[in-house]
Amino acid sequence: MSTNNKKVVTLAYGCQMSERDADTLTEISAQEGYTRTDDLENADLVIINTCCVRESAENKILGKIGELKKLKERNPHLKIAVSGCMVQQPGALERLQHRAPHVDIWAGTHNLPEFGRLIRLAEDNQKVAEVWKEPGPAFEATPLAEKGKLKANVNISYGCNNFCTYCIVPHVRGRERSRKPEDIIREIQELVASGCKEITLLGQNVNSYGHDLNISYDFANLLKQVDEIPGLLRVRFLTSHPKDLSDQLIETVAAGQHLCEHFHLPIQAGSNEILRHMNRKYTREYYLDRIAKIREIIPDASLTTDLIVGFPGETEVDFEQTLDIISRVHYSQAFTFIYSKRSGTPAAVMTDQIPLDVKKRRLQYLMNHQNAQSLEWRKAMVGKIYEVLVEGPSKSNPDRLTGRTRGNELVVFPGDPKLKGTLVKVRMREARSWTLLGEILSEH
Template sequence: MPGKYYIRTYGCQMNEWDSEVMAGIVEELGYERAVRPAEADLVLVNTCCVRQTAENKVWGLLGTLGRLKKKRPGMVIAVTGCMPQQEGVAAEIRRRFPFVDLVLGTHNRHELARLLERVRAEGPVVAVWPEACCVPEGLPVRRESRLRAWVPVMFGCDNFCAYCVVPYVRGRERSRRPEDILREVEALAAAGYREIVLLGQNVNAYGKGLQPRVTFADLLSMVNGVDGIWRIRYTTSHPRDFDAALITVVARLEKVCENFHLPVQAGSDRILKLMRRGYTRADYLNLVAKIRAAVLGASITTDIMVGFPGETEEDFAATLDLVRQVRFDQAFTFVYNPRRGTPAAALPDQVPEEVKSRRIQELIAVQQAISRELNRAEEGRVHEVLVEGPSEYDREKLAGRTRTNKTVVFKGDEGLVGRLVPVRITAGHLTFLEGEVEGAAR
């Protein structure tokens, strides 16, 4: 008999959407949401393997769940996501944690309801497809927000960067049909959603294999025409595939936000080549210049890795120099971890951990100084803010986002949630802005 369910999600926005789908599936079976795993009859662990730290968190959680299951032997525990999709990991999960009832990968989560029935009838089940068979449509989704919605436009990745496991665990690129995407966006608009985030491991590659051919620029134009949607965002973009046509469309479409997330990863041409990124430092700087020339007030964020095998002090200095040149609004920084099955894991000249630690701290310090300067430069400006709800910094205040994806905290009535409000910025901090309502909401 269904009871309560709990989902723990690790990793990227695509994993967050996957968890929303799984929540939708189990709620259709009659499960109700639990606040804590100790209250749940079904626990779903949605895993990530992009970095070792994410895997370590999963192993630790499974140990905790094993102790819970001794107290509640009827609890069903399912492990899904990218970790089981890696070669040998599903078997390792069953060997180390035999109390896990269900292991499934990234390609067949739409079968969750059927697999839970198998668990009840047969006992533990391992169901990991080696590759995807299709792009499932019409899945139930239990969305976390009533204002902003994830909308996947494609799945998988064909880039095979030297350090990355995503193509191995998410499969090759598969695009949804534009009519299916538009149908979903129209339904979301009718349900009161105002912001759409188009998702893909590399959204710029959208449309490959579709007949007739549709590009991501074409798709943005289609979604921009949906009544009721106020803002459109997208993630993630690959700098190599961000072409002039896409820049032109983003600059022209009034609903597409002026926020560009462009993972650079490194500022050294030698390291970029070893990473198999497909562009040079000059290519990246040229792309940034084109965006800033075409899109007034564009904010640019990025991902940067330190400690890639063979990275010298000169290579790292080139990365710091690029950061100072571009002046990113924000950077997600991380240390290279060898990932099983990737070419980079077998490269010589692995960088010592103490060197990685020193470099990441230096990089963070440089970027934080830039982020503070840019946010302080916002003081006195008025931004249109889409109000999301109470602030995590101060529950007595509201918070929302600018079109450039900066969080703004301000005093206001709860009736402003879900509306567009002009806010004058009064203070810029490292990770958010403070402001005051400047005029009437709409």
């Protein structure tokens, strides 16, 4: 087979960190002679980078892996690789191998730098499975996996030290490891040189960045340095743990020229009792104090959150307190989830598990409550003018452009496709459930 004709399809499931890892795996495969494609039928290698945060995600992934068996029967030389969090779970590899013997490569989250070698072994018709139990230092594999994109994700750290009782992430991604500031800055500079206009800094908890570097340097310092990179129009970050959100960080965002006034600040639940059982390490009062500080320093900041309903022991009173938080904070958007048992986490063996029908009822009520809040937030934007980064033609209406405000609101508006990658001033004309309709006033 000619190395110039090999094609790879990469499928990513889960969070932005998983998507970023998938791009890294794609770049590694490119170094092994593969060209990226979306055509599964003509692929020589299919990579599935997995998520295990919720059971629904796992079921979806298992279904896709099953579908690939038929594809491989039609295309016997096809190699299939499954990587990421789902594979990294303790005890998962043997179970997955038994269920999907047609998979050629199994790799955990800690093995990314070794993926090229695994591809070469698979090309020699070897079945390979490597899941390191412990991660190495924060690695610098394929720093330009996102080269050429208008918007790119950049890891600033790997792993998590928080051990929330419902969460499998620390068990599959390891303890927190920060990348060196100079490596992050260099990667962003090279991405900007390749045409990137917006960077999202990624970490399971960006607010604790730098604690393990043994230098006097934290996330606020990193943001200030990134803000000064020439040619970069916007900087975002995910995810902030409320317990580590300092006044200094809020003030840094307020003072930044390119730092977007958007905080994704997951509260997960509004009840102190549930927060304690979740091991979130803050109270609702502390969280609301952080919100008040953001509103004081950046009055127009956009706030988004994550919410879990049906955590073990959650009463109707506890649930009402979550609804109360939504009413108090006025989130522009919330990502809402039913609690899902994850084997190996403390919450999975807690008593007082909530029946599924109760969880579904609460989720629907919560979503209705938050959707009304989101629409109210967007209606308040109508008539005002916002800076929008043009991302290109709208997927639902190619005759319109789409872009986002600094607060991460999606906006659709008429305009020339040549404006892609530029900042424009847009007056908001109409608020929809998930988007805003607007009109360009001028190029910015």
